[in-house]
Amino acid sequence: MTNAVISASAIDLHGISRAAFDLIVAAELTSEAWYSKHLSGPTWPGEQSGVTGGVGYDFGTQTRAQILADWSGKIPDVMVKALAKCAGIRGQAAASLARKLRGVVDIPWDVAREVFSNHDIPRYLAICRRLLPGFDELSPDCKGVILSIAFNRDACGFNKPGPRWTEMRQIKAAIGSGEFAKIPGLIRSMKRLWPDSRGLRLRRDDEAALFEHGLATSHPQEHAKLATTPAPVDPDVVAHVQARLRELGYYDVGQVDGEQSPQGRTEGMVLAYRNARGLPLTPAIDDQLIAELGKPQAPRQVAETRAAATVEDLRDEGSQTIALTDRAKGWAGKIFGGSSGLGTAGALAWVTDRATQVSAAKEAVGGLGLTPGAVQAIAIGVAALVVVAGVGVLVWFVADTLEQRRLADYRAGKHA
Known part of the structure; x- marks a missing residue:
């Protein structure tokens, strides 16, 4: 096994800022003392996670070959072989496996950071570049924030359907269009997903603040727009409106995905419904619209010709x-x-x-x-x-x- 101890100055950031690197490490591990006492062995974060170690490294989402490539020579071979058996195992099976590996695997703090720096960061940056057109236009702070979200939530979420991934899809769209000022609000909007997890809500706030800092230092024109950029509509509310409109026969609202694109299908059906009910003709989803949708009413009639x-x-x-x-x-x-x-x-x-x-x-x-x-x-x-x-x-x-x-x-x- 080689000596994997690295100093703070030797960490390769691969184009993200040191502030972003520290944010991710702190969010995943809290501190070196806490990590050494509680997290150096295998853990299971819950739900569909796999056995996890190092800086949020989910062995269940990796292949055996990838685990061997990332960890060989950094910890004893017996530990590497034990962790390789975790490949593809997630959920309750991973919880049982994590308990069995306690006392067998122990990953030092510096090794955890070294693998994150030299393996996870390059891999996730490559994924972000592939999934997010315009990603390289972002500043180091902003790149690091997007990487943090991809690392924590699943990079595929930028393309996944459904209300749970609405903000990630909209972040992708904002990066592609250069509308960076929209992104801090979308990051904060994700907090709705974790009402019982203070740690994840704080992480989203820290990410949004660092993204705003990146705008101030490298994208001043977008930073100037922050004060006038409206907060995004709660995707759960949008999904509720979409589902109710479909119940009432406004099928052209499209999928129930929690997303209201400007001049899109959802806005079109909101306007059609408002017109039919005598409400102000605005595509906004407000309390008046939600109250009207909640009233008992028959679905709209289909034209005879149709x-x-x-x-x-x-x-x-x-x-x-x-x-x-x-x-x-x-x-x-x-x-x-x-x-x-x-x-x-x-x-x-x-x-x-x-x-x-x-x-x-x-x-x-x-x-x-x-x-x-x-x-x-x-x-x-x-x-x-x-x-x-x-x-x-x-x-x-x-x-x-x-x-x-x-x-x-x-x-x-x-x-x-």
Whole structure:
């Protein structure tokens, strides 16, 4: 094993600030004294976490090869081998494994920081660069904050659907558009997710404050906008409004994801609902809107022309779904020699006809006086052609099912 002890000045920050590095280490480990007493052995943070050690290193989310690459030569081999067995194990199984490894694994403070500096930071920076267009335009403080969030929450959250990940998706959008002033408010908004975890709420506040410091030192124009940038709407409230609008027949509100994009589908349906109920025409989600949504009311009626729509109507409107099913049916028709208007009865007749043709072909070949092997080879070839054509029938039926489902949704008022 090599000597992994490093001094504070020897830490490679890889482009983030020392303040960001210290923030993450403090949030994950508190202090060297606390770490040495309580966290140098394997722990289990809870829920779907894996066995965790060092600076928040979740062995359950890593592969065995990655664990060996990160820890070999830094702690005794027996410890590395024990930790490698934690790869892919999460949840309650990880909790049991963490208890078994106490007394077997002990990671010194300096080794924990060295692995974080030379392995975790470069890996997460690479992930952030891949997932977040514009990431390298951020200052070292701001980069470090985004890395802290990715490290703590799961970098994939920048792309995950649903209200739980709304702020992370919006942070990604703000980085891409250069609207950095929006980001501190979004970081603080995440505190809603941990009402019972004071430590995580404090971490989000510290991250937001450091991001603002990064704006002041490196992005003064964005820093000047902080005072006039409105706080983001609570994603849980947005999700509630989206779900209620869908209940009332405003299906074009889109997914219940807790996100209200400017001039997006949610804003459009809020305006439509406000117009129908005689409320002020603003896309804002306020107390008046929420109170109105809470009143007993019947879903809005679907227009008669829409309720009686046909596939041809959707085709004329340029429906992408219908265009896709048309292409699939056309391809399937070429495969089995039918047309895009095959129909169930036609498909059954086609299958019967092909079976009769195969039987007749076998009888005709048998009368040619060929060897049994040649007859078998020809029969296999004919059967293969039938199988390929059968795939065409299957594709046609799948496309037809999608087409009918899309039509039913449209008639019910779902989707534009």
